Amino acid sequence: MRLHKSSTALILICSLIIISCKDKEGGTDIPTDPDLVLPEGSEIPYFVISSEGNTIVDEPKVSGTLQVFVNQQSVFSNPIGIELRGSTSRRLFPKLSYGIEFWDQNGEDISLEILDFGKEEDWVLHGPYSDKTLLRNVLLYDLSNDIGRWAAKTQLVELNLNNSYRGVYAFMEKIKRDGDRLTIEPMDQTVTSGAELTGGYILKIDKTSGDTDNSDWPGDALYTENLGFRSPYSPNGNIHPFEPYGSKRGIETYFMYEYPRAENINDAQKNYIQQYISDFEEALIQEDYSGATRDYENYIDVGSFVDFFILNELSANPDAYRLSTYMHKYQNGKLAMGPVWDFNLAFGNDGRSATSEWIYEFNDRNPQDLWLVHFWWDKLLGDPKFRSAVKTRWTALRSNELGLTAINAKIDDWVTYLESNGAANRNFAQWPVFGIALPFNSFVGNSLEEEIDYVKNWLRQRTVWMDSQIQGW
Numbered sequence: 001m002r003l004h005k006s007s008t009a010l011i012l013i014c015s016l017i018i019i020s021c022k023d024k025e026g027g028t029d030i031p032t033d034p035d036l037v038l039p040e041g042s043e044i045p046y047f048v049i050s051s052e053g054n055t056i057v058d059e060p061k062v063s064g065t066l067q068v069f070v071n072q073q074s075v076f077s078n079p080i081g082i083e084l085r086g087s088t089s090r091r092l093f094p095k096l097s098y099g100i101e102f103w104d105q106n107g108e109d110i111s112l113e114i115l116d117f118g119k120e121e122d123w124v125l126h127g128p129y130s131d132k133t134l135l136r137n138v139l140l141y142d143l144s145n146d147i148g149r150w151a152a153k154t155q156l157v158e159l160n161l162n163n164s165y166r167g168v169y170a171f172m173e174k175i176k177r178d179g180d181r182l183t184i185e186p187m188d189q190t191v192t193s194g195a196e197l198t199g200g201y202i203l204k205i206d207k208t209s210g211d212t213d214n215s216d217w218p219g220d221a222l223y224t225e226n227l228g229f230r231s232p233y234s235p236n237g238n239i240h241p242f243e244p245y246g247s248k249r250g251i252e253t254y255f256m257y258e259y260p261r262a263e264n265i266n267d268a269q270k271n272y273i274q275q276y277i278s279d280f281e282e283a284l285i286q287e288d289y290s291g292a293t294r295d296y297e298n299y300i301d302v303g304s305f306v307d308f309f310i311l312n313e314l315s316a317n318p319d320a321y322r323l324s325t326y327m328h329k330y331q332n333g334k335l336a337m338g339p340v341w342d343f344n345l346a347f348g349n350d351g352r353s354a355t356s357e358w359i360y361e362f363n364d365r366n367p368q369d370l371w372l373v374h375f376w377w378d379k380l381l382g383d384p385k386f387r388s389a390v391k392t393r394w395t396a397l398r399s400n401e402l403g404l405t406a407i408n409a410k411i412d413d414w415v416t417y418l419e420s421n422g423a424a425n426r427n428f429a430q431w432p433v434f435g436i437a438l439p440f441n442s443f444v445g446n447s448l449e450e451e452i453d454y455v456k457n458w459l460r461q462r463t464v465w466m467d468s469q470i471q472g473w
Helices: 006-026 136-146 217-221 267-286 302-314 359-365 375-381 384-398 404-420 423-430 448-471
Strands: 046-050 062-070 073-085 097-102 112-114 117-120 122-126 154-161 164-173 201-205 228-230 254-259 325-329 335-337
Touching: 073 112, 073 122, 136 154, 136 164, 136 302, 136 404, 154 404, 154 423, 164 423, 201 267, 228 267, 267 335, 267 375, 302 335, 302 359, 302 375, 302 384, 302 448, 359 375, 375 384, 384 448, 404 423, 404 448
Parallel strands: 046 154
Antiparallel strands: 046 062, 062 073, 073 097, 097 122, 112 117, 122 164, 154 164, 201 254, 201 325, 228 254, 325 335
């Protein structure tokens, strides 16, 4: 939602009326704290959360309440469950991210509409801290949706948690199977055969959840047979000579069950999706690019792989392909990459996010990393047919959605939204991060303007380099 565009003022008023009516049906009126001070003249949604004296932890969610105000008017209120999110960020930064779930009066999850988001119960409040533009995730998700690849809908909001102002947050959808989100078919626990067994599925390549202890870095790599399965291949395409589920090695790639969840997926479903990935990998490994057709194309939605590559390379996301990497499969469909997720280190925010390097070649520069890029991408980019598909798509997008004029206009739009409503000043008064080299920062600006200018200049250099590289394919 873009509440920051003046042309949407009438729509905003109408939507507030609609939301208020829906709250009376499915939401719960929460008494407003008489001491609460709301920003004047701000159309940015202002989230007020109380954890009702409960300490917010990683798991389980604790009970609380959420109220949302726009222009000092209450537009939503309901009980919630709230927990911490993030593995690395919550260990390093004081501005924490949260997962919230709408609850009914009995503590059961309930789907509700909020702002102009579709009806759901699970949501994310992402708190950008080392990303001093506040925009990297929002920008990339916008671009993904612009090119026709679903990504989490986002809205910049401000958060007051337990009577403490916490700054600007990105309120966003969670990656989830849903009619308004990722529209793969539901998978019932009773399904063990037939067409229904073919989908839908969501897998991810990522760290494991770890322990609630913020210092538990080894907990990031506790892979088990219950959580997912390992590819038999190393990043070089060699067969592993050792068994899975031991101490994680950088050359291992694990696929984790995201949907159905690990606690819900049955053995037949595990066997099906594991075999599907295995068949794809075998076809890809054996491909010699000599014929007019490619056997691996029988298993993957090539267009989704192309777009995933373009978005991650455009932003030079250093986590691409190896962390926060999602893929999904529809019933009777092929494996598709995405949705995209987690770009706080991208667009030059991290020293590994350079303007003149391919991210899919990450392993060459970081061979000792515990999470390396799987062999898929090196093998695909070695295929002239795949490279030609990338070139065709890149050329078309650069003339439209991924042109610098379009991207810079989107950035300016968001910055104006934050500054004109006073949210940027309030955020950086709470979190004075300018002029400080935070973990991962490759550039240290002294103001929001400098940070934004850096991203724009970085994008200009990145697109010039990618244009020159892809033109030769």
